[in-house]
Amino acid sequence: VRFTYIFSFLQRMAPSLTSTVNYTDPTLEPVVTEHSPERQKIIDSQFKCYERMNRDPPYRKKGLFCNRTWDGWLCWDDTPAGSFTDQNCPDYFPDFDPTERASKYCDETGNWFRHPESNRTWSNYTLCNSFTSEKLKTALILYYMAIVGHALSITSLLISLGIFFYFKDIFSLLWVLSLSCQRITLHKNLFVSYVLNSVFTIAHLITVVPNPGLVKRDPVSCKVLQFFHQYMLGCNYFWMLCEGIYLHTLIVVAVFAEEQRLHWYYLLGWGFPLVPASIHAVARAKYFNDNCWMSVDTHLLYIVHGPVMAALLVNFFFLLNIVRVLVTKLRDTHRAESNMYMKAVRATLILVPLLGIQFVIIPWRPENRLAGEIYDYIMHILMHYQGLLVATIFCFFNGEVQGALKRQWMQYKTQWGQRRREHCSTRSTSYTATSISEVPVYLNHHDSTNEQLNGKYIDDSELIALKSGETSA
Amino acid sequence: MTALNSSSFLTNAFFFSSSYGELINCTSLIAEKLACYWPNQLVDEFFIAIHKHYFKNCSISGRSLRDPPNNILYPFLVVPILITLLMTALVVWRSKRSEGIV
Secondary structure: OOHHHHHHHHHHHHOOOOOOOOOOOHHHHOOOOOOOOOHHHHHHHHHHHHHHHHHOOOOOOOOEEEEEOOOOOOEOOOOEOOOOEEEEOOOOOOOOOOOOOEEEEEOOOOOEEEOOOOEEEOOOOHHHHOHHHHHHHHHHHHHHHHHHHHHHHHHHHHHHHHHHHHOOHHHHHHOOOOOOOOHHHHHHHHHHHHHHHHHHHHHHHHHOOOOHHHHOOOOHHHHHHHHHHHHHHHHHHHHHHHHHHHHHHHHHOOOOOOOOOOOOHHHHHOOOOOOHHHHHHHHHHOOOHHHHHHOOOOHHHHHHHHHHHHHHHHHHHHHHHHHHHHHHHHHHHHHHHHHHHHHHHHHHHHHHHHHHHHHHHHHOOOOOOHHHHHHHHHHHHHHHHHHHEEEHHHHHHOOOHHHHHHHHHHHHHHEEEEEEEEOOOOEEEEEEEHHHHHHHHHHHHHHHHHHHHHHOOOHHHHHHHHHHHHHHH | OOOOOOOOHHHHHHOOHHHHHHHHHHHHHHHHOOOOOOOOHHHHHHHHHHHHHHHHOOOOOOOOOOOHHHHHHHHHHHHHHHHHHHHHHHHHHHHHHHHHOO
């Protein structure tokens, strides 16, 4: 995703923080010393410039103009007299920011502006490195934010996985749609893919981004890492799509039936993302084989991001369809089920737009410096804290999980209380008697909790569903 | 310099041997000796003449990395999206069918 331009900015800053040439000095020619890595880039640019100057058609408009020229760093086209022209700063030096603008003035007589002190033609590169130290600070903050976000995501996701595995017997006793057996399986796979995605991202951020020496050496391992990174990104979004398809099949296509075969979901979630990732690897190796495949300036990245956006769109339409069905068809006849399904769908409905919004607003970074910074922070939070968000919404904020955790806590508390009483007296039989009586109490307690969760009342059909769920799950 | 035929291989070879870089050095040294700043309009004209003569059929962007031409890029972009939509439709259809069986 294009957030990596911030990390490529950090990459370029890693070797040194000062420019090798003091460009503001009007007398210094912008010719760099031999054997510097920037020199080849500058020579390439010069070649391109003279090719363009050779092949572009001559100036056709009326009036005086300044001739096209190469100023040593950038190529300037024919410009009308008395006007400024500007273009993006070059990226030859670590502290030049390619998003800033360099400008050049063509005066009224049709000659390029000469600096008054040296009387030579001079282009204005002052904006290119004037804000670099602040930008470096922001880039570092965002970098550490990303690492913390992924670490938090991994932690919360592992806790959620633990909850799902530990409590699976309790959940399977009752058929509650928001946490049915199969839905839990899908959640588990989704969480695992998020964990792996965060692991690969942290590996990339820690080993490749701050390490320009590694990028220069360009070993195969860093390209393999990038391949798996793209694969895991695909897995994330395709598992979200699987969740959407499951809910859609359950609610819209065949209402109330639960048993679907999950083989196809596994295929779509784990197997299919290999396809875009492999196509991207092949295309990148053949046509845009830069070091470690770090560059984000290529449209070949859309080989992976295109299917991801398609999956998000499809998911969004499925969810809208589900909401439509719930609101129109079930509202009048089956109010309780409709409410129940609404609550189940609510979590997915919140998550899909949140996950997708980063792709929608990414092209519209504001021009204003402050607004741009705020935009960067918001985008980074949306992108790197996704795992935490998914774990919270699907697991920690889920009513059934909270109920189960509360009951477990009550059980522990009473067991501790019992054990303390045991130390004082030697009657162990009372302990087992109490623990047996716990079980029916616990089941009844859950039923009443269910009533509260559903808000109002339990229909007859829901009770039937509950009973049949006990036998099937 | 012998006349170079066009082909990106030869353009690459020219760069690799850094003749182009040495030519740049040469012009800047001469400019220094003549107490002129570098680059300047004469240098521009000199290099344009070189390009016109020696690099007639070379690619305009030299050796730098760029995206493949559109007729190759668009299939690479469109095919994965189509496969994705097909696969999604397949999964939806298969999960519908297994509902019918149960």
